[in-house]
Amino acid sequence: MDIIKKRRSVREYLDKPVEDEKIEQIVEAARLAPSSCNSQCWRFVVTKGDIKEQIIKKGLGGIVLANRWAKSAPAIIVACADLNFLTHKVGAGIKGIEYHLLDIGIAVEHLILRATELGLGTCWIGWFNEREVRKILKIPRSIKIVALITLGYPKGELELHEKQRLDLKKILFWNKYGNCEG
Ligand SMILES: Cc1cc2nc3c(=O)[nH]c(=O)nc-3n(C[C@H](O)[C@H](O)[C@H](O)COP(=O)(O)O)c2cc1C
Known part of the structure; x- marks a missing residue:
């Protein structure tokens, strides 16, 4: 719970590289995530240096200028989903649930918490x-790019803090949907 409370979106980073061993450790946490039918459709491309600069310039240019703050991050991890799993295609068709996106979401949260x-x-x-x-990054069409994750040592401490979130009683219901107060 402490790690969950410490985590926040960091948009300012120190000018200090992240050790490759640490990047491997955080991707290892993603590797251990659960996934639909254990398909493990996640793939991660770590970008640093010149390639990362290109991502900032072209991948976060134009209409997405709001994300140019990412420039100070020493690394960007590109989280992708391999779309070649039959289980995902069947799931989306029958259930209307995009299981590959759920799988990536869980894996990335593992990665973020470990970081x-x-x-x-x-x-x-x-x-x-x-x-x-x-x-x-020369990513083939059969691979969906789901998220970019900035990574680096934060400017300022990661501290336990109150989060702006809905109250528990607004999101937790017992035995039927909706709360008693209506
Ligand atoms: C699916 C998703 C997409 C997001 N996209 C962006 C984004 O493009 N730019 C950005 O600055 N933050 C983005 N965020 C971060 C959210 O704004 C942030 O998680 C939310 O405001 C809660 O703040 P916290 O992460 O500090 O607790 C995204 C978060 C998620 C989960």
């Missing part, structure tokens, strides 16, 4: 130019 535990900051970026990122 927090190691004193690293992250921020999920959902707004990016997929076409440009695909081009820069």
